[in-house]
Amino acid sequence: MNSSHKKSALKENDGIEQPDSISASSVEQIQKFRRKQPTAEELIANILKGDKTALSRAITLVESTSEKHLEKANDIIKGCLPYANQSIRIGITGVPGVGKSTFIEAFGKYLTSIGKKVAVLAVDPSSSISHGSILGDKTRMEELVKDENAYIRPSASGESLGGVARKTRETIILCEACGFDTILIETVGVGQSETAVHSMVDFFLLLNLAGAGDELQGIKRGIMEMADLIVINKADGDNVKRARLAKTEYNRALHLFPIKNSGWSPKVTTCSALHNEGIAEVWETITEYFNLTKENHYFEQKRKEQNQYWLIETINEQLKQHFYNHPEVQKLLEENKKAVQNNEISPFAAAQLLLNMYHK
Template sequence: MNSKPKHTSALHEKDGISPPDFISKDSVASIKKNRRKQPSVDELVTGILNQDKVALSRAITLVESKNNTHLAKATEIIEKCLPHANKSIRIGITGVPGVGKSTFIEAFGKHLTGLGKKVAVLAVDPSSSISSGSILGDKTRMEDLVKDENAFIRPSASGDSLGGVARKTRETIILCEACGFDTIVIETVGVGQSETAVHSMVDFFLLLKLAGAGDELQGIKRGIIEMADAIVINKADGDNVKRAQMARTEFKRALHLYPMKASEWLPKVITASALKQEGIDDVWQLISEFHKTTKANSYFENHRKQQNRFWLLQTIEERLKHNFYNNSNVKKVLDDYLKATENSTISPFHAAQQLLELLNS
C-alpha cells in the first residue's frame, strides 16, 4: 500500500475568508448591483458639478472609449459641462525621460494644494508600438499627491496620438474644470519630434531639463525652445548644483536668439530640485506672473480662442479618419489595395484616391 502523501496541485485554490455574520447579505447584493448599473448622463454631470471624483473618472472613461454608444454619451456630457469649464490655468510639462517629471509634478502639486488650489494631473503614458500596451504607473510615483483630497491624477495611454498627449486630453480638461479643479497639469510622454500638440491645449508650457547630461545643445533646438514659456533645470541638488547653474546660463543665452513671443512674455530659466522641494515656489511665481501679464494684454483669451479653432479642425480630421476605416465599403477592399500597393501593382496615391471615392459611393 502506497503511504506517500498526496500532493496538492499548484493550481489548487484555497478557500477564502468568509464574511463576518454581521455583514448584511442584502447590502452586499445592493452594492454589487449598483456597481453594474451604468449612470445616466445627467447623473454623471450632476456628480461632476458636485466635485465627485468617481463621477469624473467614469465620465473620462466614456470620453476615452472608442465605442459609438459611449461617444454619443460622452459628447452630451461634455456639452453640459462646457458652461462650467474654462476657469483654470492649464500647464503643460514636458522633458526627456528621466528628467524627473513625475517627482517634479508631485512636489509642484503638493505645493499648490498647500496654497488652497485644486489640482488635476493628466499624466500621459507612452503606448507600445508593438503590443499597444501602457504601464500607467504615474499614480504609484506620486504616492503623496494621490492621497491629497484636493488633487486628482488620471493616467492615460497615448495610443497612436502624436505630440505626447492622449487622444481625448482636451475633452478631459473640460471635465476636470467643470469638477472644480482650478489648475490642470498635463504631463506628456517626453520630448520628441512631434512633441507640439500639448502646446495647442495649455496656457503655460514648461520644459524640464537636466544639467550635465549632454542636454544643452540638444535643448537649443528651435521648435521646443520657441514653445517653452519657462525652462526649469531640475535635479539642482548635491554635486549637481554647479552644473545646473552653468546649464541655466547657457539656456538663458540661447533664449536671446529667439524673437519676442506673441504673448509679450520673455521666457525665464530657473533651477529647482523636486527631490529637495527647492525652487518649486519660484516656478509657481513665474506662472502667476505669466498669467497676470497675458490676462492684461488679452493674449490669454485670444490664445484660448485659437486653441478652440484648432480643436475643431483636429476633431474633424479625427472623425473623418474614424469614418473612413469604419466604412463598410472600405473595409471590404482595404486589404486588397494594401496587398496591391505592397506588390507595386498600383501606386499608393492612386489607391488612396480610389478608397476615398468609396466613401461617397
C-alpha cells in the same frame, strides 16, 4: 486465501464536496451594479459636486472608442462645458529621465498647500507592438495621489503622435467642471509633435537636465520656441554648479529667438524636485506670466485659438474614424494592402482609389 479477495493498500476516502467556484449572490450583485450604471445627467450632477468617482467614470466614457458610448460622452461634455474654462492649463514636458513625475508631485503638493485644486493628466506611452501602457503615474506620485485636493488620471497615448491622449482636450473640460483650478498635462516626452500640447495649454514648461548638451539643445528651434519657462531639474548635490552653468547657457540661447506674441520673455530657473527646492519660485514665475497675459488680453486670445484648434482636430479625428470604420473601405483596404505589398499598385494610387470609393 484467494488473492482476488486481498484488500488494496491504496484507498480513496470520501472527500469534502467543493462549493461552486462562482458565488450566485456575487453574480447577482455584479449584474445589479451593471444595470444601475449612472445616467449622463447623474454623472454631470455629481461632477459639479466635485465627485472624483463620477469624474473618473465620465472620463472613461469619453476615452472609449465604442460607438455606443459616444452619445452619452457627448451629453456629458455638453453638460459640463458651461462650467469649464475656470482654470489655468499648464503643459509639462521633458526628455525621459528628467524627473517629470517627481517634479509634478512636488509642484502639485506645493499648489494644494496654497489652496489650489490640482488635476494631473499624465499620458503614458503606448507600445507600438502590444499597444499596452504601464500607467504607473499614480504609483510614482504616491503622496500626491492621497491628497484630497488633487486628482491624477493616467491615460495611454495610443496612436497619438503628440504624446497626448486622444481625449485629453475633453478631459480638461470635465476636470474644470469638477472644480479643479489648475490642470497639469504631463506628456510622453520631447518631440516635434509637442505642438499638440502647446495648442491646448496656457503655459508651456520644459524640464531639462544640466550637462545634456546645453549649448546645442539651447539653440534648437521648435520645442525651445514654445517654452515659456525652462526648469533645470536635479539641481542638487554635485550637480548644482552644472545646473547654474546650464541656466546661463539657456538664457543666452533664448535671446536668439524672436519676441513672443504674448509679450512674455521666457525665463530659466533651477530646482530640485527631490529636495523641494525652487518649486515655489516656479509657481511665482507662472503667476507672473498669467498676470501679464491677462492684463494685455493675450490669455483670452490664446483660449480662442485653443478652441479653434480643438475644432479642427476633432473634425480630423472624426473623419479618420469614420473612414476606417466604413465597411466598404475596410474590405477594399485589405485587398489594396496585398496589392501594394506585391507591387501591383503604388501606395499613392491605392490611397486615391480608397478615397474615391469613400466619397461616392
